[in-house]
Amino acid sequence: MASYSLSSFKIRLINSILFENFNKDVPLDRVYANHFRKIKLEPQEQSLIIDLVNDLIKRLNYYSFIAGYNKPKDGRRHINKLICALHVENKWPVPKGLSDCDDFSEKQAKIRKEQAKEIPNLKYGCPEWLDLLGKKELGDRWEKEKIALSRKPDRYIRVNTLKVTKEQLCQMLSAARIKYEVCENSEDALRITSNTDLFKTQMFKDGFFEQQDAGSQEISPFLQVKPGLRVIDACAGAGGKTLHLAALMKGKGVIIAMDDKDWKLQALRERAKRAGAFNIETRHIDSPKVIKKLKAQADRVLLDVPCSGTGVLKRNFDTKWSDNSNDIRELTAIQADIIDRYSQMTRPGGILVYSTCSILPMENQNQIETFLKNHTEFVLEDQKTVYPSEGGDGFFMARMRRLTEEEAAARDSDAENESQSAAEAPAEENTAETSDE
Ligand SMILES: C[S@@+](CC[C@H](N)C(=O)[O-])C[C@H]1O[C@@H](n2cnc3c(N)ncnc32)[C@H](O)[C@@H]1O
Structure with missing residues (x-):
């Protein structure tokens, strides 16, 4: 991607997607749906935009830092600067003349990018509040989970065995050239490795599968x-x-x-x-x-x-x-x-x-x-x-x-017996002590 630079159309599109998500509190999948209903792009172009925006939001603290802001909430107020930081991250020429970017220093941004690589929370897009809570709750395990949470999620479907068998669905997926892997630990889960829009397939419309994570x-x-x-x-x-x-x-x-x-x-x-x-x-x-x-x-x-x-x-x-x-x-x-x-x-x-x-x-x-x-x-x-x-x-x-009612009654009578013996036990101990003396 070294010599790639985004067109002004794509920059405006990314700006508009980020603006709607940051300022109008619209969930990201709905923002994508709103935009891509109106703007028709080639599938690869659309995936490129989605990948870039996802990475920018996933590591908002990292991109804000490159853009000169230590807090992601400040980065959110300067979307064009985040887009310049995105260019620095991808080693693309930084666009000229974007509003609010007169004071964006490419040289400083490159220095901050190197610094950010040494700060795990920036590298893994982990907010401070979550890092504190994760450490408190999960101790040493948290580091591993923090890194895992920064990865791209896999896509899984569940075979709807009310309508088809796993073998039948696998055959249909292969016929539609949709790549998948069978999950060893899960009876009905398949991992989809193609980039296909599954919801548009006839198999989905016919109810042959549901999208659902393996866990x-x-x-x-x-x-x-x-x-x-x-x-x-x-x-x-x-x-x-x-x-x-x-x-x-x-x-x-x-x-x-x-x-x-x-x-x-x-x-x-x-x-x-x-x-x-x-x-x-x-x-x-x-x-x-x-x-x-x-x-x-x-x-x-x-x-x-x-x-x-x-x-x-x-x-x-x-x-x-x-x-x-x-x-x-x-x-x-x-x-x-x-x-x-x-x-x-x-x-x-x-x-x-x-x-x-x-x-x-x-x-x-x-x-x-x-x-x-x-x-x-x-x-x-x-x-x-x-x-x-x-x-x-x-x-x-x-x-x-x-x-069951019988188990509960048995448990109650056991508890009663235990408390009775506990009440009697100190008296026995006292007797023993007395006789020892
Ligand atoms: C984790 S989501 C459930 C997801 C769902 N089971 C699934 O597999 O798709 C939790 C659900 O609890 C519902 N909820 C929240 N408070 C509730 C309450 N007091 N009584 C019943 N449902 C509640 C929410 O509306 C939400 O749909």
């Missing part, structure tokens, strides 16, 4: 569903995991998909239709009564709670540039409330899975520990963190079983 595909099987069960997916959103549950249940039994945002359930219903998943009912949680009514009703409950999203920052990198630490503390209170109340929908003997797309113990293991202390009717069966350094996105899942 995320571990969560629904963790709930150990079977055809015929009554399952509640209480934070279902647009239904990524609900559709997987439906496929694992072979479309038999009932899934009640719930969320406190009705518009997400509308999207879920449309996706379910395309996927041929007809055993899903949706219920909007518009009052605490909706949850109370389902007390002890479900064989399986999935709580895929709202979280910091620290596990999926490879993908959602535009969300990390505002200090989210206070929001995360607020989220932990919401998570604790959800698991406390919604867990009660699990019937005795049933299974509850709590999951997040976070890698922070404060949202994961710590929540489970507190929950189990306050809810002795549940026992932990297994818990697992999938780390971004393992290749895909990061997730956490914990599986708990609600004791």
Whole structure:
């Protein structure tokens, strides 16, 4: 790319994309959709623009530093200077005459680029607040995860076994010249290595697959569903995991998909239709009564709670540039409330899975520990963190079983016996001491 320089048209386009994302708080995928609907580019040109903008936003602190700003929030206010820094990074001639760039010094920018290479947080596009939190929460493990989170995410799809087998889908992908790899550790996941727009394919329109990260595909099987069960997916959103549950249940039994945002359930219903998943009912949680009514009703409950999203920052990198630490503390209170109340929908003997797309113990293991202390009717069966350094996105899942009524009664009588013997023990010890004397 050494002699490449961007045309003034492409510079204006990049400026416009960054402006909309930085100043109007529009999520990046929507900004791309808005722009590329109006402006038709050759596919390679469009990919070049997306790659450049993604790198610029992913490492906003790095590009801001090259442009002369120590804080990314200052860099955001000088988009054309960030674009000049992008040219310096790629060793392209810096464009002349851009507004706000009279005082941009190419010589200084090159010196700062060399300095930035020695500063890990700049090199890996890690905001200060996240670095502090990551170190506090994950200790020595954080460095590895920080580096992993700076990498480009892989693309995975899940075969919709309600409609096709994995072999059939593989044949269709090959016929369409879409390159893929089979994932060893995941039953229905394929890694797509071509740059194809999958959503435009007939295979997608026919519901033969869903786009879903390989780590995320571990969560629904963790709930150990079977055809015929009554399952509640209480934070279902647009239904990524609900559709997987439906496929694992072979479309038999009932899934009640719930969320406190009705518009997400509308999207879920449309996706379910395309996927041929007809055993899903949706219920909007518009009052605490909706949850109370389902007390002890479900064989399986999935709580895929709202979280910091620290596990999926490879993908959602535009969300990390505002200090989210206070929001995360607020989220932990919401998570604790959800698991406390919604867990009660699990019937005795049933299974509850709590999951997040976070890698922070404060949202994961710590929540489970507190929950189990306050809810002795549940026992932990297994818990697992999938780390971004393992290749895909990061997730956490914990599986708990609600004791049956007999088990709970036996546990209560054991506890009573223990406390009785504990009450008697000191008297025996005293007697022993006396006789020794
Ligand atoms: C991590 S997302 C779920 C993603 C979804 N399970 C999937 O696989 O696509 C968390 C969801 O919880 C919902 N939510 C937030 N607070 C809630 C609450 N108090 N009760 C139910 N759902 C809630 C959000 O609207 C969001 O859709």
